[in-house]
Amino acid sequence: MKYLLPFEKSLKPLYKELEEKKKNWEATNSIEEKIQQELKKIYSHLTAYQIAQIARHPDRPNTASYINALFENFIELHGDKKSGDDPSIIAGMGSFNGSTVTVIGSRKGNTLKDMLLCNNGMIKPEGFRKIARIVNLASTTFKSPIITFIDTPGAFVSKESEKKGQIEAVSKPILALFKAKVPIVAVIIGEGISLGALSMSIADKIIMLKYSFFSVISPEGGASILYNDRKKTEELASSLKFTAADLLNAGVIDKVVNEPIGGAHRNKEKVIKATGDAINNELETLLKENEKQLKTNRIEKYRKVGIYAD
Known part of the structure; x- marks a missing residue:
């Protein structure tokens, strides 16, 4: 290893x-x-924080791994039509089991040079606007299902991002996904944190890999804010209830894709195939619904999230 x-x-x-x-x-x-x-x-x-560490393993299959294995004739699209392109988001069109689909995913990079270029997957305002643009293209022009792959530590925080309207930019893909007229399947393949993850997780169905996590904040960030003590990271991680098992039980996600003991990086081909099968199964069901049913069900799905009884 x-x-x-x-x-x-x-x-x-x-x-x-x-x-x-x-x-x-x-x-x-x-x-x-x-x-x-x-x-x-x-x-x-495993503890919750250990699962978070597996989700961040550098050898874990990333968005590019899934695109290369599952989608034929993939054509990447660039830019937000306003201020430029964000390499932390990869988006485009491809063929999935013979049908045209739109693919959007976060990109961290494999080499140090790529990681710096992609801000290790942290999304800038132009990245959020890029997601929204591609979603709108899929919905109104191509009329193709949308598949998102989520593996991001969140939005890129900087003065420059604030000057470019980071918060306003984050809202654009969320609104676009809610309004989309086509089926949407989101797949959490690694870490899914904060607004960066939310910008790609408004979907009709959400799939999570067994050793991925989906959270409002990173456990390290939460420990620093709540306790001013990063030594409490592991304690906070268990309280966040961000594992696939926790979120399936809470009704936040719809399906968990199993991983081999040791994580997806120990058998990438098997995990990617299982993920592709899960996406295909969800799309087969969603494609039977009309536009009105899709949008209504999508909104109701998110209205139910967070409801609890005493």
Whole structure:
């Protein structure tokens, strides 16, 4: 493994031993079995914050991974028609199981250069306006279903962003998604935090990967604000109820895609295929609904979020 998470450090000597004995087939088989046993032990009792760490794993499949594997003839679209393009958002048209769809997703970048260019997935005002523009194109011009992939730490916070109208820009994709005349499926593939995630998660159906999370704030940010103490990050993470299991139970999301023990990065092809199957199943149902049904059901879905009984 290139990168082990803090709570996976017990695997380090096993991987070291595996590397040393890689020419001995019988020995490597035995070590690999030990690694799997240790992984099962670790992943049998994960905390909410550990799930957040898995969601942020640098080797986890990203939006580009899903686009390359699931969509044929993808054509990327750029710009917000006002101030420029935001590389943290990738959007365009492609073919999914033989039908034209619109794809929008967050982009963090793989190399250090790309990460800096994309602000590690933090969205600028032009990015939010870009999402809104592509949603409107899909809804009124192409009349194609919309699929979003969410993996963002939130909006990009800076003086420049404020000067460009960050808050007003955030509202545009949210409104556009609510008004869209076509089916929308949102997929949370990693971290989904704050307004950055919300700008792509107004959907008819929301799918989450098992080890992703969806939250109003990052656990680190919440601990700093509420307690002025980042050491309370893990404690706050459990209170935020942001895991796929929590949100499915609360009715915020509609489906959870399973991941292998150890996370999606340990079997990318299998997870991407399972995600594609889940998207296809949701679209098959949604395409049977007319425009009025879609918009009415979408609004009612979000009106119910947060309702509770004493």
